[in-house]
Amino acid sequence: MSKYKKLVLPLILVLAVAVVAVFGKTLSTKSAAVKDNRTEVVFWHEMGGPAEKSLMKIVDGFNKSQTKYRVVPKYQGSYDAAIQKILQTHGTGTSPAVFQAFDISAAQMMHSKFTVPVQDFIDKDGFDASKISPVARSFYSNDGKQQAMPFNTSQPVLYYNASLLEKYGITPPPVSPSYSDITRVAKQLYERSHHQVKGMTVQIYGWLLEQAMANAGVGLTNNNDGHTGIPTKATINNGASKEFFEWIRENQKAGDFMNYGSGAMAGTNQTTGFLNGKIGIYIQSSASISQLNKKNKNKLGITYFPHPDGKKANGVAIGGAALWISNDKSKAVQNGAFEFIKYSLKPEVQAQWQKDTGYLALNKDSQQTSILKGLYKQHPESKVPSQQLQEAVPNHFNSGILMEGMQKTRQIEQFAMESIYNGGDITNALKDADKKIDDNLTTTNRANGYH
Amino acid sequence: MANIDERNVLKNIFSYFLLILLAVVILVPFFIGIWTSFLPTADILKGNYFSTNISLTNYIDAFTNTPILRYLGNTIVVATITMFAHLLFCSMSAYAFVFLDFKYKKFFFALFMITMMLPSEAAIIPNFQTVKALGLLDHYSAMIVPSLTSAFGTFMLRQSFMQTPKELKEAADIEGLNHFQIFWKVVLPYNRISLITLGAYSFLGAWNSYLWPILVTFSNNSRVIQNGLKQLQSEETFNNWGMIQASAAIIVIPTILVLFIGQHYFKSGLNEGAVK
Amino acid sequence: MLKTSATDVIPEKKVEAKQKSKFKLTANDKYYASIFAGPSLFLLGLFVFYPMFRTLYISLFLTNTFGNTTLFVGLENYVKLISSPDFVSSMWVTLVYVVGVTFFTIAMGLLLANLASQKLPGIAIFRTLYSVTMGVSVSVAAIFWLFIFNPSAGFFTLLTKMLNLPTINWLANPTNAMWAIIITTVWMHLGFVFLVFLGAIESVPTTLYEAADVEGVSKHYQFFHITLPMISPTLFFISTITIIGSFKSFGLIDLITKGGPTNATNMLVYRIYNDAFFGGNYAKSSAEAIILTVIIAFFTYLQFKFLEKKVNY
Incomplete structure (x- = not known):
């Protein structure tokens, strides 16, 4: 038996393992998304059940509203389980570009230095953050800088x-x-x-x-x-x-x-x-x-x-969660993430979000929309949490x-x-x-x- | 004589009574689960089990509003690949321990036995890091690669292989077969019952695995059914019992049908593995 | 179809002795062995042995927010665990659960198998019905039973109300929650255990029972003095996997009680998961994992030893 032949079988076996690995990999990514030239922005969230449905409406609305980026939402289970996933996948191909992390993880996220303060994008973009509820904003800011953008806020x-x-x-x-x-x-x-x-x-x-x-x-x-x-x-x-x-x-x-x-x-x-x-x-x-x-x-x-x-x-x-932008993705992806955050804070989007879920609309202008006016007319008590x-x-x-x-x-x-x-x-x-x-x-x- | 007959009849009635009672106890969770899956959630919540508003709405909801089919598909792929991998690698290593002689064989076998003592639950942190380093997170392979082989499977097949009749091997030697041929043409066919048992065991094991997939899947593309059902319940809102029961029924009905059909076969297979 | 009989169980040592004379060994064996056993050995090394040592290593450190080891502390994590009433109570809870599940699973499994082994018309239907839970996975079992335990609309609540009994709050009370988890686990495992026992009981030679009948020995006596000893290998097999399996229980706890109330169902594996992947304390979790390993290894070893000695009736 030649030396060469001796190596063949072990090699085949190793290859077989590799094939299984690759096969599993491609199979699970295949149906992930329709391919086009848009920049993909992976978005991790923890909204299950009915809230997930209304979140998907926001994502779809964003994806339809422009041609540059595509937000790919991925559900991560409970708020609790998501935190370690975010920390542990940072820097890998799996990690998100923008993620939803709940209120009590704010300290951990800030200390991790895995994120870009939203303030950087606000300053660059000239976004008027004063429209957004100050109580909610102050929860996620540190050293006078907005670290994350409150998204789903509850009382x-x-x-x-x-x-x-x-x-x-x-x-x-x-x-x-x-x-x-x-x-x-x-x-x-x-x-x-x-x-x-x-x-x-x-x-x-x-x-x-x-x-x-x-x-x-x-x-x-x-x-x-x-x-x-x-x-x-x-x-x-x-x-x-x-x-x-x-x-x-x-x-x-x-x-x-x-x-x-x-x-x-x-x-x-x-x-x-x-x-x-x-x-x-x-x-x-x-x-x-x-x-x-x-x-x-x-x-x-x-x-x-x-x-x-x-x-x-x-x-x-306040309770609920905020959106954070990871710093392990390219500038283009980060910008896409901020575009999505901006979209999610539009008066109509927030108003619809409140109507669908009960999370409070954070944009002051949301109160003037016909969506919320209609809601308060039908259910006056819905106003109480905002008050x-x-x-x-x-x-x-x-x-x-x-x-x-x-x-x-x-x-x-x-x-x-x-x-x-x-x-x-x-x-x-x-x-x-x-x-x-x-x-x-x-x-x-x-x-x-x-x- | 009549006395004895009477006693027998009484005894049989008692037996049937007990048999039926226990069957009811065991099946009640199914009945309730499957029955309520046809009722509107509003009626379920009121405890109105005898509602007549029977419909397939919950099933339609489950199929259209949740990625349950995707979860099922993912689980079937992962479990099938795991099963075939176990059959291949376990039978190969079992073959080595039974039919081959090599240095430190006892030592290596002891290593396999020790592995059976080490719970995979205790290895989740380093394994997570390994899988992450290999770039497999959120892919099927993250669930498949760490469990391509099993020490238990090797042990089980070894016990079975040891009882392969001597004559078979002798005949194979006369025909001049090498180890691959003996493995493929003699040992595997002869031990097919044990292989089927291991296959079923591995498939069910992968089908039921819960902890590891939670850790390594991050999207519906790779999420398996055991974790997926949990997604239907949500954090800050409450859920739709009717639809949840329907999705549980969707998962359980096919498996039970398969079991009913293959019951006899499973039973002898299981017992084979158990005592050999 | 192959049928096993109790006499099929050949003690391992005898088989090995037979084996030696059975096959001649060739010089190429080393090469073949590396091909046949190599892949499994490599995989087990990478995903079982290496992580064990790694876990042991982590357990001797403190870990920071990112889960990296930062400060060597020796056995401090272990000392803290053992001296924490929380952890000790978790260990007790796990033990109670393991004993409860093992006892009831085996008792119920034997009862069902013994009943279903009778030669009665229509018995096949019962055999099929009893094995039905084999097709039930963790998540399905959890959903079915969560609904039964539901305090407002659940089956148990309605039942107790119908019978005018006080309603039991299944998941809010520590003792009841433990029972709830045990019941669900036993129910889930019953189908499998029943089938294995049934197969074993059926393979007991009928001549033994006939002889006993002739001598007028009661069925009760026959069960304890013929059936049980004859199926002892199966009994040990089932007890091994039930004990080890219930020590590793996780899914049902995560789906039903989340370890509560007052940690009454916070079992070892749930703690390992919880401390690492919720609490972010990888060092503590690793120390717990090592403790779990020691326990599982001990029971597996005990069962192996026991199996070797006792089964050779």
Whole structure:
């Protein structure tokens, strides 16, 4: 057997592996897009379900509006899962040119230096950013520079079943309710329906705890929620969060509180319960409005996120996500990405987006469009989240938490909420949460060399 | 005698009762899932299971509004290639361990056995980086290449190959066949039942894999069905139960039909692999 | 169709001894071996062995925002894990789940297989029905059961309401959530386990039962003293793969509970995934992965040993 022949078979096998690899590669890219001369702008997003449909409308609208660029949308799963994908694929062929990253990842994205500040394009292009909601913009700016452009912005609001309240002769909660206002309605609903309807629920969702703190004007971490320096200590164990949980506990004891848990379907189950008149009040993102309106046979009531008794509401922070432009693509692609961002912020586009989803239109001019005027005429309560957004005066505590590891922090918050909902001691749960977050913070800051 | 007959009849009735009861318990999730897939979501949410508004709307929605067909296609491609790769590479290495003598054979076999002890779940971080370095992210090959072979498959086929009758090999030697010919013409045909079992096992394994595809797929072009179903549920809005049940039914009905048809075959195949 | 009988199971050692005399080895074997075993060995090296060492390496460092190793800390990640009540509780939860799933899967599988092995008219229908969950994948099982556990419109809720029983909040309560996951897992695996057991029970020689019948031994006694010992190799095979499989459970948790409530279903593999791909803490995740590896290796080894000793009845 010659030496040459000895090599043939192993070579064939290696080739076979390579063929499989290449085959798999071409097969999966083949149907990706229609080929033409346009510059492709890969856009990663996390809008699933109905919101994805209306996002696709925006993308299609952009692609039809011009001939230079083509935005290729790619769904990445949940907000949570997307962050590591973005960080881990940076610099590879797979990475996006423009991506949607949610509020709590802002610190991580800024520190990564994987993105080009949107401000650079705004300056070059002469885009009038003053039209865009300042509260939303301030959330994603740092050192006076716009880092990312807010896109889908929501507000946490309190939903109530207005028909049920009417049926049982209960006065609806006021515009900016206190905890005890809500307790009153919830208890009345539970009693007057002869325990057929549960009064209220607050989902086990870290975002809601953060908002309760924001609305009470206290921070989650030191250094003013990270706005004046890298956070080093968590401060969840404070009077405001205790008050929040005591409010929940009071309703649990009265029997009018429903706990939907924290599973994959907790949010859905909660909404289902609300739509079916099994629960009277719940707190959720304003992004649910259009869905609630579409499927609701009952009258929908919306009011502001509740605040502690005897205090004025500080205002809540925005939720949702922003669009960031990656710096690992060519200038042409980056420009295309900004063109898309500009398009997505047009008054009509934002107005339609609000109507379709419930995310708030960020362009001031959107309010003058016939789309939103029509919406408010049909559903006057849809105006409430925008009003809440406008009334808030931005300060450190309602402008988001600039801290790395917020995803882990949310899980820790949720753990605390779960143990409290299941009867655990409030102070202990909060102390425990602080300790866990501190541990993570210490590790993160050490690993990254922050001091 | 009559007494014994009576007892037998009673016993049979009891057996049937138990058999039916357990069948109902096992099938209830299917019935509910498939039945509700024909109902409008509004009725499902009200708990109105006895609604008469039966329609195929949910199915039409699932096919037209979601990329479910693409997910199915992706999954079939990935699972089929993985299956054939397992059949090829596992049978080859099993052949080496049974019919060939080489230095450190025991050591290499021990290595294979150790691999069976190492969970792939523990290797996701470095493997992600390897696949990224190879430029395979978001392609079918990201799901195929890391699982082209399997230590379990090698082990299973080795056990089976060891029972290939001596006479066959002797006949092959007389005919002057080389190892490739013996492998292809004698060993593989003789062990086809084990190969089919491994094939089914590998296909199902790839079909069911969930964690790894989440990590390496980034678009609908390569996303597989197990992850795809999760996309139908969304983050900040709530979803359409009727359509979700319909998409689950779309996936499960064909697999179950295939299983019904091939049931007997699967059973003997599975058992073969299990005890050999 | 080939039928296996319990006597087909030849202890490994005997086979090996037979094998030696069976075939003559040739000088070219080394060359052939590299072709036949080479590709698998290379692939396993690249995608199993290398990542193991790499994971071990990462677990001795701290990792930054990008997942790069920055600071060597020795065993600090492990010490932190073991001393964290969170992680310890995760380990317990995993253990409870593994024991629960293994026990109920085997018990139910045996019950079904034993029932379906009776010679009754129409039994084939039941055999087909019982094996039906074999065609169910994680995502489908999760969807079906999520709907059943749904607290407002789910089947269990309606059922308890119809019977005027208090409704159980399946996924909000830690104990119930664990049960929910166990039930779903067992249900999903049942079809496969049933089929394997049925095949094994059918291959037990009928003469054994006939002899027992003649002696007037009860069916109950026959099951424990004839069937079980005769199918012990299958029993061990199933317990191995069920234990190892449930230690690695991920999909159902991700789809149903996401590890909650209060980490009640936050099992090891979910933690590994969660800490790395959500939390961005690759070092912690790697340390957990190494712990998982040690556990899986231990059980696999135990099962191999057990298999070797006990199966030679």
